[in-house]
Amino acid sequence: MNLEPGLAHYLVVSAALFALGLLGLITRRNAVQALMGVELMLNSANINLVAFNRFGTGGIDGQVFGTFVIVVAAAEVAVALALVLTLYRARRTPNLDAATSLRG
Amino acid sequence: MDALLESLARSLPEVIVCLGLLLVVVLDAAGGSARRAIPSLSILTLLLALGAAFRDGGAPVATWSGMLAADPLSTLLRSLVLLGALLVLLAFDLGRSRELKGLGLGEFHALVLAVTFACLLLAGANDLVMVYLALEMVSIPSYVLVAYLKRDPRSNEAALKYLLFGAASSGAMLYGLSFVYGLAGTTSIPGVSAALAGGLPAASTFGLWLSALLVFAGFGFKVAAVPFHFWCPDAYEGAPTPVAAFLSVVPKTAGFAVMLRFCYEALSLQRGGPLALVEIVDWPQVLMWISVATMTLGNVAALTQTNMKRLLAYSSIAHAGYVMMGVVAMSEDGGRGVLVYLFTYVLMNLGAFGVVAAIHGADGTFDLRDYAGLHRRQPLLALAMAVFLLSLMGLPPFVGFFGKFYVFAAVIAHGPEYYWYAAVGAVNAAVAAYYYFRVMRAMVVDVEAAETPAMAVGGREALALAALAAFNLLPTLAWGRVDEWTRAAMVLLPR
Numbered sequence: 258m259n260l261e262p263g264l265a266h267y268l269v270v271s272a273a274l275f276a277l278g279l280l281g282l283i284t285r286r287n288a289v290q291a292l293m294g295v296e297l298m299l300n301s302a303n304i305n306l307v308a309f310n311r312f313g314t315g316g317i318d319g320q321v322f323g324t325f326v327i328v329v330a331a332a333e334v335a336v337a338l339a340l341v342l343t344l345y346r347a348r349r350t351p352n353l354d355a356a357t358s359l360r361g
Numbered sequence: 362m363d364a365l366l367e368s369l370a371r372s373l374p375e376v377i378v379c380l381g382l383l384l385v386v387v388l389d390a391a392g393g394s395a396r397r398a399i400p401s402l403s404i405l406t407l408l409l410a411l412g413a414a415f416r417d418g419g420a421p422v423a424t425w426s427g428m429l430a431a432d433p434l435s436t437l438l439r440s441l442v443l444l445g446a447l448l449v450l451l452a453f454d455l456g457r458s459r460e461l462k463g464l465g466l467g468e469f470h471a472l473v474l475a476v477t478f479a480c481l482l483l484a485g486a487n488d489l490v491m492v493y494l495a496l497e498m499v500s501i502p503s504y505v506l507v508a509y510l511k512r513d514p515r516s517n518e519a520a521l522k523y524l525l526f527g528a529a530s531s532g533a534m535l536y537g538l539s540f541v542y543g544l545a546g547t548t549s550i551p552g553v554s555a556a557l558a559g560g561l562p563a564a565s566t567f568g569l570w571l572s573a574l575l576v577f578a579g580f581g582f583k584v585a586a587v588p589f590h591f592w593c594p595d596a597y598e599g600a601p602t603p604v605a606a607f608l609s610v611v612p613k614t615a616g617f618a619v620m621l622r623f624c625y626e627a628l629s630l631q632r633g634g635p636l637a638l639v640e641i642v643d644w645p646q647v648l649m650w651i652s653v654a655t656m657t658l659g660n661v662a663a664l665t666q667t668n669m670k671r672l673l674a675y676s677s678i679a680h681a682g683y684v685m686m687g688v689v690a691m692s693e694d695g696g697r698g699v700l701v702y703l704f705t706y707v708l709m710n711l712g713a714f715g716v717v718a719a720i721h722g723a724d725g726t727f728d729l730r731d732y733a734g735l736h737r738r739q740p741l742l743a744l745a746m747a748v749f750l751l752s753l754m755g756l757p758p759f760v761g762f763f764g765k766f767y768v769f770a771a772v773i774a775h776g777p778e779y780y781w782y783a784a785v786g787a788v789n790a791a792v793a794a795y796y797y798f799r800v801m802r803a804m805v806v807d808v809e810a811a812e813t814p815a816m817a818v819g820g821r822e823a824l825a826l827a828a829l830a831a832f833n834l835l836p837t838l839a840w841g842r843v844d845e846w847t848r849a850a851m852v853l854l855p856r
Contacts, residue, residue: 275536282529291525298532302539309543318548319539322490326535329497333528336504340521347514353525356518359595 267308274301286352288341292334299330368424371431373413374439375481381406382474389467396467400455403470407447407477414440423487427549430487430622437700437850438484438618445610445707446477452715452825453603459725460510460601469509473607475502480615489538489548492619496534496579499612500527506607507600519599526592527582534579540572541627553627573628573644577651580623583616584681587654594662597674602721605670606714609677610707617684621699624648624688649689649782656682656789663796667729669717672796673710676753679793680706683768686786690771690779696851698771701843702764705752705836709761712749712829716742719826723816729800734808739816741823743804748830750797755790758837765790 278297285291303323310319341351348355369376385403388395414436421432429435450473455466479498486492504527508520542548544565545556561569581589597605628644659679666672684706687698719742720735721727736743752759772783818826836843 271536275532278532279529282525288521292528295525295528295532298529299535302532302535305536305539306542309539313543314546318490319542322493322539322542322548325490325494329494329501332501333497333524336501337524337528340504340508340517340524343508343511343517344514344521347517353521356514356521358515359518359522359598 264308264312267304271301271304271308274298274304286354288344288351288353289338291353292337292341295337296330296334299326302326364424364426367422368429371417371419371422371424372429372485373417374410374443375478377410377413378406378443378474378478378481381410382471382478385467385471385474389465389471399467399470400450403474404447404450406474407443407450410481411440411443411447414443423551428488428491429482429485430550431485433850434622434696435485435618437847438614438703439481441614441700441703441707442477442480442484442611442618445614445711446473446480446607448707448711448825448829449473449603449607449611452711452822452829453606453718454722454819454821455603457722457819457822458601458603458718459722461603464509464511469506472502472506472509476506476607477611480611483615484618486619486622487550489542489550489553492550492623493531493535493538493579495615496583496619497531499583499615500531503527503608503612506604507596509601509604510599513599515599516601517599519596523592523596526589530578530582530589533575534582537572537575537578540568541576544569544572550622550627554630557628558630570643574647576623577620577644577647580616580620581651584613584620584684585678586651586681586685587658587678590655590658590678593678594671594674597677598668598670598727602670602714602718605674606711606718609673609710609714613677613681614703614707617688617699617703620685621688621696625691625696629691645689645691648685649779652682652685652689653782653785654682655679655685656786660789660792660796664792666796669727669729669732669800672729672800673713673717676793676796677710679789680710680753682789683765683786686768686772686782689782690768690775692771692775693851694774695768695771697847698764698767700847700850701767704843704847705760705764708829708832708836709749709752709759712745712826712833713753715822715826715829716746716749719818719822720816722822723818729803732800732803733806735804735816738814739818742816742818742826745826745830746804747801748833750801752833754794754797759833760836761833763837763840763843 274297278294281294282291303326306319306323345351385399388399417436424431455461476499479495483495483499486495504520504524507523508517510516541553545553578589585593624644656679659675659682663672663675684699684702687695752761755761755765769783769786772779
């Protein structure tokens with residue numbers, strides 16, 4: 258029995274992570290938990306990039322791409338947490354349901 | 362070394378904006394009287410960069426090891442981005458704005474320059490890594506700009522919604538890009554086209570189709586296309602008016618730039634002649650449905666709005682639908698339609714937002730009902746608004762007409778199978794005329810004389826609005842030059 262993981266295994270894991278991340282982002286009421294969903298989505302793409310690089314034609318394009326994604330994710334979450342903090346200060350709750358003054 | 366120097370020379374606008382941005386940050390940190398120089402400095406920066414972008418006329422090359430493309434298309438798009446940013450800083454008197462009172466303007470200018478810089482990169486992006494990076498570099502400072510009114514919970518709420526939608530759609534786009542990379546084996550956009558030209562195994566075709574769909578989620582978010590438009594009205598309403606105006610033209614231009622390049626260069630085959638589809642990925646079909654939904658929903662939702670910022674937000678969604686017609690046409694004429702439309706859109710939309718900001722500056726209201734009697738209180742302002750609205754409607758002789766003319770002509774030229782699509786666009790333009798006329802009617806409704814004190818408009822705002830109104834008419838007189846300008850930019854070169 259061959260236990261060596263192949264490309265398909267990585268793609269299945271990343272697809273599961275992506276689905277979980279999207280689900281978390283859509284269903285979570287807590288802003289911080291929703292942001293964790295975003296992180297899962299980005300990391301699923303990272304797994305893809307590195308796996309395609311490993312099993313692909315060579316070069317380091319995918320790895321470089323993945324590194325940039327990690328950096329961007331850090332920058333994005335810094336801004337996001339600052340916004341959540343402002344939400345908390347204004348409404349005393351980190352719940353996204355509280356932010357409903359803009360409609361129409 | 363030579364390649365590096367050439368890249369630097371061809372990226373002169375980016376270099377100038379980047380240096381200006383750093384200088385603004387330093388001056389802001391220095392504090393005191395140095396801060397007063399910031400507004401003039403950022404305007405000067407954008408002027409210099411615009412001059413540099415106009416002058417760039419070298420042979421089309423890929424710079425920075427293939428990351429960016431310096432070709433006539435990116436030159437024109439970079440000029441449009443810089444023009445939009447420059448007009449925003451000139452037309453809005455930030456120091457006198459009611460909304461921005463008491464908030465530092467140094468960071469504001471720094472953030473505007475940061476978004477502009479990222480938009481320049483996006484306009485020339487020639488590699489999937491650059492597409493993703495530049496798109497995020499546009500988004501992240503934009504979130505901060507929307508949240509700029511830190512004491513206003515609505516501004517915070519708008520930014521949070523914008524961020525969550527942005528994060529979801531850019532995450533989806535990244536997932537799609539990772540599959541495009543996996544299938545093509547390269548991240549370079551011309552490389553993707555070349556790899557797809559070689560054909561794919563049958564099992565991968567569905568994957569490619571799906572990943573193209575995911576990539577469109579990211580582009581759709583940037584240009585506020587249905588179903589990724591939900592953030593748009595909320596973000597425009599919560600954000601300071603100059604920010605809403607800025608977001609409605611500059612990142613949108615860059616978003617269409619990257620959409621045009623991805624569709625025409627990565628997903629199409631160019632063998633010197635007309636564009637041909639990569640087999641299997643029928644993206645024009647997908648984009649056409651998105652475009653139909655975008656213009657219809659934007660126009661229908663705008664009908665009932667009473668807040669001017671929301672009304673303009675839905676109108677900008679509808680306009681994104683028209684611009685997409687040019688992309689769907691998949692021809693050089695279609696691409697030119699996109700460029701002409703974006704050029705005219707910068708002039709007319711900034712003008713409309715400028716009037717909204719001027720009225721808010723004087724009266725502190727965004728409500729359409731409070732526009733009553735404007736033709737008596739400030740006739741010239743009402744006249745300027747009428748010019749911008751007629752231009753947005755697409756009536757000749759205003760420039761807005763040309764944008765619509767080019768995209769509709771490109772779609773009709775594509776063949777009878779798109780006639781119904783052009784008809785849907787035409788019906789939409791008629792629906793849009795209704796709510797633009799509604800704004801005009803609101804302005805000329807008579808109210809009691811006692812309620813009509815003259816409205817004070819700042820000298821600089823008045824000058825900027827008069828200039829913008831003139832720009833909505835003047836290009837008509839020399840349309841041949843604009844036509845030539847876009848024709849030169851849209852020559853798709855076989856690589």
